[in-house]
Amino acid sequence: MSVSQQVFLRDAMRRLNLTRDVFAARIGVKRRALDTWLLPEGSQEARNMPEVVGRFVTEIVENESLLQKYAQSAQSGPLRQRIAADGKHQLLSVDQFSRESVEELFRIADLMQPIARRQKVSRVLEGAVLGNLFFEASTRTRVSFGAAFCRLGGSVCDTTGFTFSSMAKGESIYDTSRVLSGYVDAMVIRHPDQGSVAEFARATNIPVVNGGDGPGEHPSQALLDLYTILTEFSRLGKLLDGAHIALVGDLKYGRTVHSLIKLLALYRGLKFTLVAPKGLEMPDYILEQVGRHGGHVIEQTHSLEEGLVGADVIYATRVQKERFSGEDLEGYSADFQVNKAIVDQCCGPDVIVMHPLPRDSREGANDLSVDLNDDPRLAIFRQTDNGIPVRMAIFAVLLGVEGLVQHSLRDVTWSPPSHIGPDDSIFHGID
Numbered sequence: 001m002s003v004s005q006q007v008f009l010r011d012a013m014r015r016l017n018l019t020r021d022v023f024a025a026r027i028g029v030k031r032r033a034l035d036t037w038l039l040p041e042g043s044q045e046a047r048n049m050p051e052v053v054g055r056f057v058t059e060i061v062e063n064e065s066l067l068q069k070y071a072q073s074a075q076s077g078p079l080r081q082r083i084a085a086d087g088k089h090q091l092l093s094v095d096q097f098s099r100e101s102v103e104e105l106f107r108i109a110d111l112m113q114p115i116a117r118r119q120k121v122s123r124v125l126e127g128a129v130l131g132n133l134f135f136e137a138s139t140r141t142r143v144s145f146g147a148a149f150c151r152l153g154g155s156v157c158d159t160t161g162f163t164f165s166s167m168a169k170g171e172s173i174y175d176t177s178r179v180l181s182g183y184v185d186a187m188v189i190r191h192p193d194q195g196s197v198a199e200f201a202r203a204t205n206i207p208v209v210n211g212g213d214g215p216g217e218h219p220s221q222a223l224l225d226l227y228t229i230l231t232e233f234s235r236l237g238k239l240l241d242g243a244h245i246a247l248v249g250d251l252k253y254g255r256t257v258h259s260l261i262k263l264l265a266l267y268r269g270l271k272f273t274l275v276a277p278k279g280l281e282m283p284d285y286i287l288e289q290v291g292r293h294g295g296h297v298i299e300q301t302h303s304l305e306e307g308l309v310g311a312d313v314i315y316a317t318r319v320q321k322e323r324f325s326g327e328d329l330e331g332y333s334a335d336f337q338v339n340k341a342i343v344d345q346c347c348g349p350d351v352i353v354m355h356p357l358p359r360d361s362r363e364g365a366n367d368l369s370v371d372l373n374d375d376p377r378l379a380i381f382r383q384t385d386n387g388i389p390v391r392m393a394i395f396a397v398l399l400g401v402e403g404l405v406q407h408s409l410r411d412v413t414w415s416p417p418s419h420i421g422p423d424d425s426i427f428h429g430i431d
Contacts, residue, residue, distance in 0.1 A: 004041065005037055006039075006040065009038055009057070015061055016061075017098040020038075020086060021084070021087040022081075022082075027056060027060075078397075078400065079101060079104055079105065079108075080398055080400060082101050083097055083105075083397075085201065088201065088205060089399075090207055090398070091207075091208075091210060091219055091220070092197060092198055092201055092208070092217075093217050093219055094217065094262050094263045097266070105390075105397060106226075106227050108393040108396060108397060108402050111393075111405055111406060112389035112392040112405070113389050116151065116389040116392065118412055119412060120410065120411060120412065121151070121409070121410055122405055123152070124405055125149065125153045125395065125399065126153035127154075128153075129156070129186075130145070130146065130149040130155070130156045130157070130188065131159075131184035131186070131187040131188070132146055132156055132158045132159065132160075132187075132211075133159055133188065136190050136192045136212065141190065141211050142190070144384075144387040144388060145220075145391055146158065148388050148391035148395060149392075151388065173196060173199045173203065174199070175203075177203035177208075181203075184206070185207075185399070186206055186207040186398065187200065187206065189208060189210065189211055191213050194213050194216035195213060196213055197210040197213040207395075207399060209398070212255055215252070215258075216258070217255055217258055218255045218256045218258075218259050219259050220390065221259065221260075221356055221387075222260040223390050224386045225256070225260050225263075225383065226260065226263050226264065228382060229352065229354075231386065233312075236350050241267050242269045242270065243267075243270055243271070243312040244270070244271040244273065244313075245264060245270060245311065245313045246275060246308050246313065246314045246315065247260070247274050247315050247317075248304065248307065248316045248338060249318060250276065250318065251276040251282040252280040252281060254318075256317060256356040257282070257315065258282075258283070258286055260315065261282070261286060262286065262290065265289070265290040265296060268295055269295050271296070271299070272297065273300075273307045274298065274299065274300045275301055275302070275304055276302065277319070277336065278302055280319070304336050304338070304342060305342060305345070308338075308346035309346045311347055311351055312350070313354065314353045314354065315354045316338045316354070316359075316368045317356060318355075318360055318365075337367065337368075338353070338367075338368050338369060338372075339371055340372050351377050353372060353375070354380060354383050355367075355368045355380050355383075356383075357380060359380075374423070381424070
């Protein structure tokens with residue numbers, strides 16, 4: 001074997017899109033044995049994988065028909081089992097998804113649209129309590145998760161800010177997670193340190209959703225972004241396969257683009273143009289992961305004008321100055337602002353302009369310009385609205401009630417507005 005057994009086994013699990021539990025079951029070994037084979041060499045508990053297992057796994061991954069058979073055999077049973085994180089019903093990374101499972105989640109999100117649009121109500125999560133634990137500032141994500149849980153009949157307990165938590169008194173992540181798991185039925189966690197949400201998840205068996213872990217990932221944002229792109233493309237009669245996606249701004253610390261590009265890589269033949277100021281380029285480990293899917297073109301440039309030419313989607317992000325560690329914003333000038341003039345110059349009438357928000361609307365901020373506000377190509381508010389059905393779908397799947405939603409619907413008893421914002425078309429109808 002030319003690579004280590006750890007790399008070999010992880011690559012096999014990735015190609016088969018299997019969790020450790022399912023992979024162990026597929027090759028007929030105990031999960032505990034698999035864990036010892038995956039430990040770093042030199043670890044006291046590490047064990048060598050038996051030669052017969054290596055031959056068996058090699059035969060599977062090198063034979064296309066066997067590869068499809070073993071991958072497809074795992075695509076059965078509840079969705080929450082197929083996207084499980086180390087056997088738990090938790091959402092920590094977009095790496096948990098295949099193209100098939102993400103599109104299945106979106107079909108569930110479609111079922112949630114009448115509830116999100118204030119036409120129907122459902123009480124499938126009545127009695128369940130969500131703990132929103134945000135140790136980092138948040139408005140949209142925190143309220144969106146809370147609203148999604150409430151629209152399925154649940155209730156929400158919020159906490160915001162590290163200084164107001166027991167962790168400021170020295171309590172460990174393990175203790176905090178374990179204690180709160182006794183109070184609530186699911187947790188959404190945002191934390192400034194990459195990997196910290198995974199620590200919370202390891203200390204509990206209740207559903208945990210990663211609401212953003214420092215410069216790491218933001219899986220629910222990426223899911224709603226991909227859902228928005230597919231919805232917009234459907235309206236325009238376009239396919240995502242073969243599309244040109246321009247990701248613009250802080251690609252080093254922007255966790256939304258880290259998750260989004262990995263989800264987009266599940267599709268075929270995309271062209272990614274990565275436009276970032278010098279020093280804020282996309283991390284190499286993410287580019288390597290995207291490149292392993294094959295069939296994609298990745299271009300990098302510091303020129304906004306060059307990068308936007310011919311794009312089907314422009315996804316702009318703000319610069320994450322709060323995460324800087326000595327970076328110099330060389331090249332980040334007014335020329336880097338995504339505004340109507342440069343969109344008109346470089347893109348067609350069907351381009352979709354997106355942003356995860358918040359955007360800095362102050363003069364000279366060089367973020368997404370407000371002069372696109374009346375342009376139908378600007379999808380940022382359709383994008384944020386899509387956060388509700390997608391996050392409702394996430395909760396329904398993790399808590400195992402997605403099959404109950406359709407039969408639980410009843411008409412609302414109040415009179416909802418036909419327009420959410422005073423300048424909106426009727427719930428995303430495009431003039």
